[in-house]
Amino acid sequence: MRSFTNAEPRSLEDAVARIKLASQNKQTVAIAGGGSDLLGMVKEHLVEPDVLVHLRSIKGLDQIVEEKEQVRIGGLVALDTLQQHPLIKAKYAVLAEAAGVVGTPQIRNAGTLAGNVIQRPWCWYYRNAFPCYKNGGNTCFSFNGENEFHAIFGGGPSFIVHPSDTAPALVALDAKFRIVGPAGERTVAAADFFTLPRVNPAKENSLANDEILTEVILPAARPNTRGTYHKILDRESWTHAVVSLALVLEMEGDTCKNARVVLGGVAPIPWRLPKVEAMLAGQRVTADLAARAGALAIEGAQPLAKNKYKLPLTKNVVKRTLVTLSGAAA
Numbered sequence: 001m002r003s004f005t006n007a008e009p010r011s012l013e014d015a016v017a018r019i020k021l022a023s024q025n026k027q028t029v030a031i032a033g034g035g036s037d038l039l040g041m042v043k044e045h046l047v048e049p050d051v052l053v054h055l056r057s058i059k060g061l062d063q064i065v066e067e068k069e070q071v072r073i074g075g076l077v078a079l080d081t082l083q084q085h086p087l088i089k090a091k092y093a094v095l096a097e098a099a100g101v102v103g104t105p106q107i108r109n110a111g112t113l114a115g116n117v118i119q120r121p122w123c124w125y126y127r128n129a130f131p132c133y134k135n136g137g138n139t140c141f142s143f144n145g146e147n148e149f150h151a152i153f154g155g156g157p158s159f160i161v162h163p164s165d166t167a168p169a170l171v172a173l174d175a176k177f178r179i180v181g182p183a184g185e186r187t188v189a190a191a192d193f194f195t196l197p198r199v200n201p202a203k204e205n206s207l208a209n210d211e212i213l214t215e216v217i218l219p220a221a222r223p224n225t226r227g228t229y230h231k232i233l234d235r236e237s238w239t240h241a242v243v244s245l246a247l248v249l250e251m252e253g254d255t256c257k258n259a260r261v262v263l264g265g266v267a268p269i270p271w272r273l274p275k276v277e278a279m280l281a282g283q284r285v286t287a288d289l290a291a292r293a294g295a296l297a298i299e300g301a302q303p304l305a306k307n308k309y310k311l312p313l314t315k316n317v318v319k320r321t322l323v324t325l326s327g328a329a330a
């Protein structure tokens with residue numbers, strides 16, 4: 001591991017000042033939340049910062065605050081806290097459930113919400129330092145290689161899948177991200193934050209290297225709204241989704257007023273299904289409608305040579321989760 005300076009800022013302003021100073025000194029910076037992923041990447045030389053800015057030393061970034069119109073979740077809130085938080089469990093179950101199925105208890109203790117959303121892909125070519133798009137090269141080795149776990153939607157030129165469990169839940173909840181950096185502060189909708197490889201194959205989102213994700217803002221939960229997160233794994237635990245679904249339904253009796261349907265594990269970004277949402281809106285949810293929604297969910301999919309199995313998984317997870325969450329007769 002290359003040596004680096006450890007920075008422990010006392011405030012956000014201090015953190016931004018240190019990032020600015022590093023850039024003036026032509027030094028590279030990495031920003032650490034829990035460090036559960038980043039420090040491993042530093043050891044593996046995938047990230048080689050001159051300065052490591054630890055956000056853990058900043059007080060107040062680990063709070064969950066309920067206000068009249070919104071709930072603010074600090075970027076440093078641990079996944080385990082999120083999973084167990086009474087307010088999040090009661091009003092934003094999709095997020096509590098997503099946080100609760102990340103990796104292992106140790107990872108959920110150390111890992112933060114911001115770190116989970118911003119984690120880099122776990123594609124084996126990238127993590128094993130192949131000169132792919134994510135490592136500064138101009139090839140995606142998965143396209144003609146081992147692509148079992150890669151994208152069936154939105155791929156090209158890179159075919160990674162977005163690894164975060166909480167990201168689809170945040171898109172389904174219409175969350176916003178508060179971002180702070182040397183250029184100031186901005187707020188971006190979760191749905192616009194994630195970017196496809198065709199925009200920039202080296203990146204997964206619009207965050208600049210010197211920006212900090214400080215807060216996730218959830219709109220006040222609507223009445224009669226329920227949500228859930230369903231994750232399919234290739235083994236029992238310790239791993240990312242092969243296919244997952246964040247589903248939020250606003251119901252009136254057995255009729256769906258509004259739906260948010262977002263897939264994980266199948267695309268380089270959380271993959272929202274607007275056509276499925278439109279099909280459900282205003283309809284009585286029945287087993288037949290759920291089956292048609294499942295079939296529509298895979299429209300336009302472009303599986304690679306070794307991941308066609310994701311099609312029936314996607315179709316069925318949409319169908320079954322809709323039936324379960326809505327309470328529709330099977």
Ligand SMILES: Cc1cc2nc3c(=O)[nH]c(=O)nc-3n(C[C@H](O)[C@H](O)[C@H](O)COP(=O)(O)OP(=O)(O)OC[C@H]3O[C@@H](n4cnc5c(N)ncnc54)[C@H](O)[C@@H]3O)c2cc1C
Pocket residue numbers: 030031032033034035036037038039055075076101102103104107110111112113114115116117118119120163164165166211212213214238239240241
């Ligand atoms: C064995 C294993 C299994 C896993 N399984 C899953 C899984 O099932 N589902 C899943 O979703 N994830 C999984 N992960 C990933 C894990 O969730 C992440 O490692 C963790 O959430 C990262 O959080 P962190 O706070 O430790 O981030 P860090 O390691 O500190 O950072 C991760 C990335 O985010 C950036 N970053 C962190 N915080 C900020 C911030 N506030 N502003 C700007 N940039 C920031 C860092 O620069 C880095 O690029 C797994 C990891 C391991 C090792």
